[in-house]
Amino acid sequence: RWRAWNENLKAIARHPRNLVAANNRYDAEYIKYFTGLPEVPVLPNYCGYTGATYSPSRPEILVGPGRGVNAQLYATLRAAGARQDLDFRRIRDLYPHFEYSQLASHPAVVLIPYQVSIMSIFEYYRMALPMWAPSPDLLAAWQLKYRVLAERTWDLVRKKRPTRGSPLPRDPAYDAGAPDPNDEFDRAAIKYWIKYADFYEWPHIQTFDSIQDLVAQLKSADLPAISARVAAHNEKMKRDLLDDWRRIFRKLFHGIPPAAQTRRPQLLDYDAAMAAQYNARVHQQCVGDDHHLTP
Numbered sequence: 001r002w003r004a005w006n007e008n009l010k011a012i013a014r015h016p017r018n019l020v021a022a023n024n025r026y027d028a029e030y031i032k033y034f035t036g037l038p039e040v041p042v043l044p045n046y047c048g049y050t051g052a053t054y055s056p057s058r059p060e061i062l063v064g065p066g067r068g069v070n071a072q073l074y075a076t077l078r079a080a081g082a083r084q085d086l087d088f089r090r091i092r093d094l095y096p097h098f099e100y101s102q103l104a105s106h107p108a109v110v111l112i113p114y115q116v117s118i119m120s121i122f123e124y125y126r127m128a129l130p131m132w133a134p135s136p137d138l139l140a141a142w143q144l145k146y147r148v149l150a151e152r153t154w155d156l157v158r159k160k161r162p163t164r165g166s167p168l169p170r171d172p173a174y175d176a177g178a179p180d181p182n183d184e185f186d187r188a189a190i191k192y193w194i195k196y197a198d199f200y201e202w203p204h205i206q207t208f209d210s211i212q213d214l215v216a217q218l219k220s221a222d223l224p225a226i227s228a229r230v231a232a233h234n235e236k237m238k239r240d241l242l243d244d245w246r247r248i249f250r251k252l253f254h255g256i257p258p259a260a261q262t263r264r265p266q267l268l269d270y271d272a273a274m275a276a277q278y279n280a281r282v283h284q285q286c287v288g289d290d291h292h293l294t295p
Contacts, residue, residue: 028041055105061110
């Protein structure tokens with residue numbers, strides 16, 4: 001089933017007007033690992049809808065995202081902060097329901113992430129909130145001990161258990177030195193793959209090597225300066241995204257008259273359309289997550 005899906009994806013990608021893309025670097029590399037596609041562009045969400053910008057007026061340092069924060073690590077963080085007059089609070093403890101302006105009123109956000117790409121982190125970044133994330137080495141250690149990235153792999157989400165590898169091998173076209181992305185027992189493999197997480201790819205997100213290191217950094221950080229650098233990068237990212245989407249729409253539609261002007265015949269059956277357009281097949285007619293069921 002997965003092999004058939006990968007072959008179909010490669011067939012779709014070969015069409016000159018199509019584009020297989022991802023909204024984060026981790027997913028792009030993951031796709032390339034199993035398909036061997038040479039290029040998978042990253043088109044991040046912009047999330048400019050927050051309508052709020054960094055304006056600190058409250059003392060609490062937020063711990064996010066809004067769900068999935070490991071309770072044991074949070075308790076350790078709270079205790080370490082209390083010894084240095086830093087008040088760490090989980091977002092949902094302060095705000096069962098929040099406005100973005102409320103989040104923007106706090107001095108910083110510390111991430112204990114449950115996934116490598118999270119929409120909330122896009123939003124924090126667009127508001128130019130200073131952020132701290134555990135370093136790749138520390139997060140890999142936490143993953144081995146606490147499974148903090150509880151939604152990083154398919155089996156952790158579906159079966160609530162870690163695995164030692166993937167059901168499919170690496171495509172021969174991908175880097176032979178890359179470890180299996182679904183190995184949750186090899187610290188080096190975890191560290192290799194999580195380096196592609198959004199919070200390591202984007203500039204001006206600070207990292208810490210221990211809770212003590214985090215506390216020391218927060219005590220001395222120039223938070224307004226960090227926020228200003230994030231805000232400047234947001235403007236660059238917006239310009240780059242607009243340029244990327246203009247190129248994509250040109251690739252997809254240049255030279256094709258609108259359907260309102262020139263009607264194009266459409267096959268209404270999905271399987272038939274895939275077969276006609278890409279010589280692809282829909283394997284076993286799987287439905288959603290219940291791959292053992294048929295319609």
